[in-house]
Amino acid sequence: MSFWRNLVGKFVSLVGPKEQIDWEALLIESDMGINLSQKLYALLDKEGLLGKAELAERRIKNELLHILQNHKAPLPVGKPGVILLVGVNGGGKTTTAAKLAYRFKAEGKKVFFAACDTFRAAATEQLKIWAEKLDVPMVSGKEGADAASVAFRAFVQASEAQADYLIVDTAGRQANKKNLMMELGKLKRTLEKVSAQTPLFILLVVDGTSGSNILVQAKEFNEALGLSGMIMTKLDSSSKGGMVAAVKYELGIPTYFIGRGENLESLEEFNPEGFVEEFFS
Ligand code: GDP
Numbered sequence: 454m455s456f457w458r459n460l461v462g463k464f465v466s467l468v469g470p471k472e473q474i475d476w477e478a479l480l481i482e483s484d485m486g487i488n489l490s491q492k493l494y495a496l497l498d499k500e501g502l503l504g505k506a507e508l509a510e511r512r513i514k515n516e517l518l519h520i521l522q523n524h525k526a527p528l529p530v531g532k533p534g535v536i537l538l539v540g541v542n543g544g545g546k547t548t549t550a551a552k553l554a555y556r557f558k559a560e561g562k563k564v565f566f567a568a569c570d571t572f573r574a575a576a577t578e579q580l581k582i583w584a585e586k587l588d589v590p591m592v593s594g595k596e597g598a599d600a601a602s603v604a605f606r607a608f609v610q611a612s613e614a615q616a617d618y619l620i621v622d623t624a625g626r627q628a629n630k631k632n633l634m635m636e637l638g639k640l641k642r643t644l645e646k647v648s649a650q651t652p653l654f655i656l657l658v659v660d661g662t663s664g665s666n667i668l669v670q671a672k673e674f675n676e677a678l679g680l681s682g683m684i685m686t687k688l689d690s691s692s693k694g695g696m697v698a699a700v701k702y703e704l705g706i707p708t709y710f711i712g713r714g715e716n717l718e719s720l721e722e723f724n725p726e727g728f729v730e731e732f733f734s
Contacts, residue, residue: 480513497509537656
């Protein structure tokens with residue numbers, strides 16, 4: 454049974470004269486977050502749609518489309534346009550860096566990598582494997598090196614090579630979160646200084662199976678760095694990515710791409726209509 458039908462079935466109450474769906478519980482369960490779920494519930498209540506399943510579903514779809522529209526600034530263009538990928542460990546940053554490079558290269562663009570997770574040598578190694586596979590030049594530093602200085606060197610080299618994009622992979626773990634945010638803040642300021650002509654793009658990479666924790670991560674990273682957008686990975690799982698809507702609704706942060714697998718081709722541009730249709734299918 455489909456994800457949505459399954460949930461609806463779970464929240465149908467057979468108590469009372471007529472089948473009633475517990476919309477609020479259903480929406481929370483579908484990962485829309487408490488605030489958006491309450492807003493949607495209030496809307497259905499106000500418009501008298503709580504007992505009218507089909508109409509209510511259509512109303513929710515329209516409202517979600519409205520929330521997800523309007524959308525996003527274009528990816529940065531510059532020589533190079535800089536994309537900083539941030540997020541907690543395991544979210545899919547390094548894999549997504551490779552997927553983005555694959556995508557840009559297919560569009561005929563020249564790409565550079567900056568391996569700025571200097572906290573873990575294995576992270577640099579992982580990106581290096583992708584860099585070799587994709588034939589993308591990569592600038593890195595020793596374990597423990599200053600991530601901002603790696604980013605600076607990478608920018609200079611990418612700029613000299615007239616690259617279209619510099620993709621910066623960053624650390625997700627430090628001794629503590631404050632250190633991580635400080636390091637990322639420094640990285641951001643350094644890149645902002647050198648790439649003054651183009652806006653710096655900061656994309657949060659989140660694991661789509663992390664539920665409402667995604668909202669917490671988005672808030673934290675947004676407060677510390679100011680996010681341009683989000684990439685949600687692992688939507689090839691049972692998660693249908695309701696948090697995409699919660700993050701847009703609560704924080705105004707748009708989703709740019711979704712990941713649906715570990716291979717290079719499995720990064721899709723986020724499309725609100727397709728997303729909503731699939732969510733309710
Ligand atoms: P990082 O720590 O944020 O750099 O995360 P990684 O890029 O190392 O990814 C963590 C794990 O998630 C790896 O095993 C990836 O292959 C896997 N992964 C990344 N994106 C996806 C996705 O869209 N779907 C699935 N199923 N796995 C993914």
